[in-house]
Amino acid sequence: MSLAIGPGQRLEDSVSDGSSHPDSSLAGDLRRATGLNVAACYQCGKCSAGCPMAAEMPLKPHQMLRLAQLDLRDELLSDPSPWLCLTCETCTARCPNEVDPARLIDGLREIVFKSGSAVAPLRLRAFHKAFLRQIRRHGRVFEVGLIVDYKRRTGALFDDVLSAPAVFRRGKLALSPSNIEGRDEVRRIFEACGQAAARKEVHS
Numbered sequence: 001m002s003l004a005i006g007p008g009q010r011l012e013d014s015v016s017d018g019s020s021h022p023d024s025s026l027a028g029d030l031r032r033a034t035g036l037n038v039a040a041c042y043q044c045g046k047c048s049a050g051c052p053m054a055a056e057m058p059l060k061p062h063q064m065l066r067l068a069q070l071d072l073r074d075e076l077l078s079d080p081s082p083w084l085c086l087t088c089e090t091c092t093a094r095c096p097n098e099v100d101p102a103r104l105i106d107g108l109r110e111i112v113f114k115s116g117s118a119v120a121p122l123r124l125r126a127f128h129k130a131f132l133r134q135i136r137r138h139g140r141v142f143e144v145g146l147i148v149d150y151k152r153r154t155g156a157l158f159d160d161v162l163s164a165p166a167v168f169r170r171g172k173l174a175l176s177p178s179n180i181e182g183r184d185e186v187r188r189i190f191e192a193c194g195q196a197a198a199r200k201e202v203h204s
Contacts, residue, residue, distance in 0.1 A: 025071045026111075034107040040099045041065040047091030047101045057081040061091050061101050064108070082108045083120040126153035136190050139180030143173050 023031070027038045041062065048060035059067070059081040067076040076082075082105050091101040109120070120128075130149035134141045151157050167173055180186070 026068050026073045026076070027071065029111050030068060030104055030107045033110050034100075034103050036100055036104055036107070038065055038068045038099070038104055040097050041069065041095075041101070042097060044096060046094045046096065050090045050094045052088065052090065053084050053086055057084050061085075061105065064105060065099070065101060068104070068108070077108065077112050077115075080121055080124075082112070083124045123154050123156070126150050129153065132190075134177075136187060137183075138177045139183040139186045140178065142177035144175060145177060 030036065030038050043062055043066060045060075045062050047065075048054050048062045051057075051061050054060050059076070059079050064076060064079075064081055085102070085105045087102055087106060089102045092099075092103070095101060112120075127150055130146050130153060131141065133149060134146050137145075151159070
């Protein structure tokens with residue numbers, strides 16, 4: 001796949017039509033979702049060079065931003081790469097132009113959810129939901145609860161089951177959760193985020 005700019009094509013041409021009308025391009029949607037300008041990326045590749053998940057992604061971080069610049073919406077939003085991002089923000093820390101690739105990739109996921117045009121792979125959705133449920137309930141991850149919830153959501157009941165005895169023998173998994181002292185504050189954060197998302201949905 002070639003992500004080069006065509007002859008005579010300016011970067012600005014791929015993200016705006018130059019009119020006073022709202023920008024309906026993917027770059028315009030990203031700007032509204034994140035407040036960031038994807039056109040500021042000049043494809044140095046430092047984000048992808050430092051990304052711990054780059055080897056697992058069909059599209060590297062800089063390639064995702066390039067597709068957004070070129071408004072190749074369907075090709076980008078149907079790819080699993082945005083969902084493989086760990087949001088570790090290594091790409092953002094390495095970016096010499098302060099583009100914030102991590103926030104832009106998060107914005108891509110928001111756009112997908114709002115459009116309903118595609119969804120994250122089942123196992124990724126299941127893991128995110130199971131992980132956040134543990135954080136909301138305990139303020140930290142309870143590993144056994146995470147595993148049980150994940151397997152319940154995916155149906156992958158017997159994956160890695162043979163590893164369980166050795167893990168328990170080594171004391172790597174606790175059988176009961178340990179709640180943090182600030183659990184109520186964590187729950188209030190979740191509630192505030194839910195209310196903010198609801199207000200944003202009403203006004204969008």
